[in-house]
Amino acid sequence: MPDLAKLLWPDSVAIVGASSDTRGLRGRIVQIMRSHPYRGAVYPVSRSEAEVQGLKAYKSVADLPPTDLAALIIPARFVPQELESCGRAGIKAAIILSSGFAEEKGETGPALQREIQAIAKKYDMAVSGPNGEGFTNTAAALCPTFSPAMDPGEVALLPPAERTRGQVAVISQSGGMGYAFFDHGRPKELSFRYIVTTGNEACLEASDFAEFIIDEGKTAAILMLIEDLKNPATFERAAGKALRNGIPLIVNRLGASEAGTRAIAAHTAARGDDAAIRALFRKYGVIESNDLDAMVDIAAAFIAMGTRLPAGKRVAIASSSGGGGAWVADACALAGLDMPLLDDATRAQIDAYLPSYGCSQNPVDVTAQAIHERGYAEFARLAAESPNVDGVILVVTGRHPRFLLEDRAHLMALGRDTKKPVLLWSYTRPAAVCIDLLSEAGLPLFTNVHNCARAMRVMADYRAARDAARKE
């Protein structure tokens, strides 16, 4: 097995095919690499340019100083010879961002892909791609990719440390979709450790990266977008480790539809055995979702709650909006959650705070008036203490930050002290300060009610799967 550490944690990176022209992908990858504070060496390799974007360029791979990783972004027909040069130069890891391999019509592309496989095997190289979009290692500030999502923008790669309870990794065959997870998750203050795109997976596949990341032990949840599981045994080994370590795998396997399968065949030339894979997923508590936003939200909920997963499927709902409470109740029912009445002792405590038109059954119709007087957190705390429930969904409006900000101390205490999961749904688009506050409090904030209910459900299922695995 080649060494993935050389690929994901290189001390030096050669960009084979680097260019000064930042309008093209060969220039963009250098520009993006340079815009992040990666502390290793970056070596452009260019036949035509002596200097690329301020960096000394090398005529060929053979001229390079000792190098850990080569990123190849050159026409497909030149890839085998350059990869061979890398092998000869002692480079032990490569990512191939070029297209035109097994996904191509005709014989040439697939033949080129087989050449890559042979070279990787010959030199025991860790090779990712071809037809990938590179990867990102945020801890190393390393971004050998042309993804626009890694453009240095107004947003830092990582949220502030005080808002980070754990990190997520993305492993995706599709480059565009892989970075789309980051694009959707970063504004929610989700902290990404890796985004790895694997393309055609001629050599390394998503499961190999998953196993490395699980073994490394620094990632709390993994988002995977899979078009094919080439070696189910590798996936099974990774999934088993993940479950034992309490790292949820949240997976969308594309190709559920005939047209989807057709698209995949054209895209990364993948195929799969559906029934066997589904059985594997069930066995290892793999969380399946086909909604990008839901996947991001589920990962965020797991990370915020850590080991505080629901012991069952019984949920209390507390809402300042009566309609909002009914809506989330419907969503919970659809997600297969139960909403029993709260016990009398808890109801009495809640009733003491409510006006006459409030209601403490379940959903708890807290009323806007009681929120004005007591804030949100106290109602979630009380509901969570009911022995009748395993978790709480708190309905808030995050548009106007006043009530959440005034309740800051209680929300921080709730996030720290709660033993049962507390998920928040904001039926209005939350203000940035509310996202920051709740992120710091470690309370997952949802803007889609179904994602919120579904997160509670899959957390309960995951805990059950984990407990079952431990008993074996």
Place this chain on the structure above:
Amino acid sequence: MPDLAKLLWPDSVAIVGASSDTRGLRGRIVQIMRSHPYRGAVYPVSRSEAEVQGLKAYKSVADLPPTDLAALIIPARFVPQELESCGRAGIKAAIILSSGFAEEKGETGPALQREIQAIAKKYDMAVSGPNGEGFTNTAAALCPTFSPAMDPGEVALLPPAERTRGQVAVISQSGGMGYAFFDHGRPKELSFRYIVTTGNEACLEASDFAEFIIDEGKTAAILMLIEDLKNPATFERAAGKALRNGIPLIVNRLGASEAGTRAIAAHTAARGDDAAIRALFRKYGVIESNDLDAMVDIAAAFIAMGTRLPAGKRVAIASSSGGGGAWVADACALAGLDMPLLDDATRAQIDAYLPSYGCSQNPVDVTAQAIHERGYAEFARLAAESPNVDGVILVVTGRHPRFLLEDRAHLMALGRDTKKPVLLWSYTRPAAVCIDLLSEAGLPLFTNVHNCARAMRVMADYRAARDAARKE
């Protein structure tokens, strides 16, 4: 039948219970009313203040000049006597924002609600509420509500006229959820004509408002959040008119779950006969959804496409991301759409633009390279011309505006000239300039792939329902 025009289009509004204290709801409603350029008269009624927020206040309803609409925001026990005063003063419309009626435990609240019903009947008054959150008429800049969504903010109530192809109305029993539709839709440049919240519906119900809005003929789609249909006959009349006029009703009826029903009973004291209502919905092509974002997106798609609805369920997908194409194909399959191969003539035209690793079957894997060279619009235009499909879903990345902005002229032409619906899914969060551009082009932009596929499906179903109704 009382005159809803007096309620929704008053020349003068009295705020009974108005206050100078803008920390409370009785002050907020005046503040919000005053912050929008409503051209009618606003008369605060206050027992204790001679002037409220710069407006002359009246001691009692009896002292008022002739007034069209009274907004009552006073403790529940005073509502009947003040409503009676309104009736005696010749005021023909009232909205009651107070809580503490049929939704309250015990006998007092329900009895007060019956009193309201009797007074409304006696004076033939148009009465909305109680326990509502008021309404908004954007054309009149009239906002008798305390909803924070109507706070004068950075965003105008209406998008610019050049981006408006039609307007949507919201009718919701729940105030918080009613205004949440605006909160979610306005940033997508959806233009709202009315947001009406009906609360307990002691007198007027959502269907009455729907019928008025349909008869008025200025609204292209209606979003409804219903907890109960008290008079199915009224709903049936409204739904029949809506279908004949091609105004889709997009409805979430809360209470699908037992806990949801419980929440509703506590909230607005509503009940309903499920089977009969579902049959009504089917008969009149009512579009059901339980997802707020999806409802907003579906309304936006109908408004952008107007009469250009899909003649069937066959969709072409064109994507610059192979993984994105596969993802949308899966979503389309889930939504019950078909994705046949494109015809040979169309494929030949598309193939002429594609690199060797692209693919013109369906999904069309356009490849990033071809998008760089040709832009997005041309591929949607070509795909739409295939006789094998009824509509097109175009997968774009809206995060970096360059490719959409450079393609502006073609996108505008596509939105204007296409005879089949073209929906766009951006797998990255779109930049504001992209939202503006596509809104101006009249091309619906989705950020959630399932909402996109579902919109195409319900548009096809709606067209079929409309065609069937016309044949009868």
